[in-house]
Amino acid sequence: MATGIVDRYGVMGYPVSHSRSPVIHRLFALQTNQNLQYELLQVAPAQLENAVLQFGRTGGKGLNITVPHKSEIVRLVSDMSDRASNAGAVNTLVFRGNEIYGDNTDGVGLMRDLQANIGVQLKDANILILGAGGATRGIVSPLLEAGPEMIVIANRSISKARALAEHFSASGPVVSCRFEDVHSLPIYDLIINATSAGIKGETPPYPTDAIHPHTVCYDLSYGLTPTPFASWAAQNGAARSVMGWGMLVEQAAESFYIWRGVRPETKPVLKQLTVNIA
Numbered sequence: 367m368a369t370g371i372v373d374r375y376g377v378m379g380y381p382v383s384h385s386r387s388p389v390i391h392r393l394f395a396l397q398t399n400q401n402l403q404y405e406l407l408q409v410a411p412a413q414l415e416n417a418v419l420q421f422g423r424t425g426g427k428g429l430n431i432t433v434p435h436k437s438e439i440v441r442l443v444s445d446m447s448d449r450a451s452n453a454g455a456v457n458t459l460v461f462r463g464n465e466i467y468g469d470n471t472d473g474v475g476l477m478r479d480l481q482a483n484i485g486v487q488l489k490d491a492n493i494l495i496l497g498a499g500g501a502t503r504g505i506v507s508p509l510l511e512a513g514p515e516m517i518v519i520a521n522r523s524i525s526k527a528r529a530l531a532e533h534f535s536a537s538g539p540v541v542s543c544r545f546e547d548v549h550s551l552p553i554y555d556l557i558i559n560a561t562s563a564g565i566k567g568e569t570p571p572y573p574t575d576a577i578h579p580h581t582v583c584y585d586l587s588y589g590l591t592p593t594p595f596a597s598w599a600a601q602n603g604a605a606r607s608v609m610g611w612g613m614l615v616e617q618a619a620e621s622f623y624i625w626r627g628v629r630p631e632t633k634p635v636l637k638q639l640t641v642n643i644a
């Protein structure tokens with residue numbers, strides 16, 4: 367019997383008004399006949415703990431956590447998945463009675479976009495990651511699980527790249543260098559931009575030598591017009607230059623599956639979101 371109570375979900379971030387998550391989750395709910403509501407929740411860092419606890423106390427079922435809270439939220443969860451623990455970040459919360467469970471769907475979202483949507487072969491691939499912040503930390507483990515030949519983490523500040531490479535080198539072949547030390551060999555199959563430079567409107571001296579005619583360039587950032595990295599990649603002869611819209615939709619689908627036990631189809635939603643993109 368219908369109770370009239372609608373399950374509540376939402377995304378917390380700061381700022382969060384630009385988030386496409388409400389649209390994506392509403393499309394998933396429509397597609398799968400799930401009765402739920404999904405809210406946009408702007409929460410400043412100082413209010414994060416109160417806001418999350420309050421959301422759970424008032425019957426909220428689950429949250430997505432986005433910038434800048436993904437690392438900070440780790441200390442508020444009662445338990446978390448291995449993939450969240452490896453990433454040192456949580457983007458999905460599930461409220462279970464008094465317990466808050468944390469997961470991270472960003473890595474699997476990227477992997478599904480690269481492998482299922484774009485068709486990148488990651489086994490034995492040479493992968494260059496630009497940037498050594500939280501976004502990079504979240505994607506190295508899932509990329510290593512796919513069995514690449516090598517992952518090179520290049521960063522403006524070498525110390526951060528070195529620390530990440532050391533952290534992950536126990537799990538697979540990961541090395542670090544500065545942007546200016548990236549050369550044309552090995553031939554990179556995939557270059558991922560995980561810097562936050564584009565979001566800030568900055569274009570760092572990305573290593574042009576790294577692009578080979580068969581290289582796929584992938585920006586974790588996305589926009590309605592090409593990001594600076596996406597333009598740079600296209601101008602410098604990449605085989606494909608892709609923005610992170612697919613990762614956005616795929617990570618949302620995984621969160622939706624965790625909450626509802628139903629896996630939505632991502633392709634029509636991705637198509638609908640990107641229909642107006644130049």
Ligand code: ATR
Nearest residue numbers: 497498499500501502522523526561562563568570
């Ligand atoms: P995120 O969680 O999005 O990864 P972050 O942890 O602040 O954010 O990391 C931002 C990354 O973008 C870092 O690798 C940063 O380089 P530094 O470690 O040298 O600061 C990189 N980044 C940001 N702006 C940049 C710019 N203008 N040029 C080069 N790298 C930049």
